[in-house]
Amino acid sequence: MSRKPRPIGARIALPYGLVKRAALPACPGVPMLSNIHFELAEERVEQERAAKVAAARADLNKAGADECIDCGQAIPQARRLAYPAAARCIDCQTSIEREVYCR
Structure with missing residues (x-):
């Protein structure tokens, strides 16, 4: 009996472990994060990493x-x-x- 893979984003990592999205308490006035928020955060992390790599390469090229x-x-x-x-x-x-x- 094989298990079906869970969809991406079905779980959220919290400091105390992984919990199901449905188990998170609803906070009035605080919207749930959508996938676009995660994608934007990942894009920003990738841009910061690329900038650090470029800076390190520039340092290597210095004499x-x-x-x-x-x-x-x-x-x-x-x-x-x-x-x-x-x-x-x-x-x-x-x-x-x-x-x-x-x-």
Whole structure:
């Protein structure tokens, strides 16, 4: 005996669990949400997500920091393009790596 699938929107998620739509109390003056409200909310969430993805992609396309965090000298554009996450100039990064790896 297979169960028939329930129509979309037949249940509403509430903080205390799922309840049937008919079991919700009727509040005078407060209309029930229709599917269009849910669709509009989903569309807005999708737009916000797309905006966040676009902002993250724009950050990836930037050429890293302009100045070294150790010495304050400008990081050459070639280094920033080769390694966008570079926070140090090549001289400072080399000295850091020597201290860490060449003890």
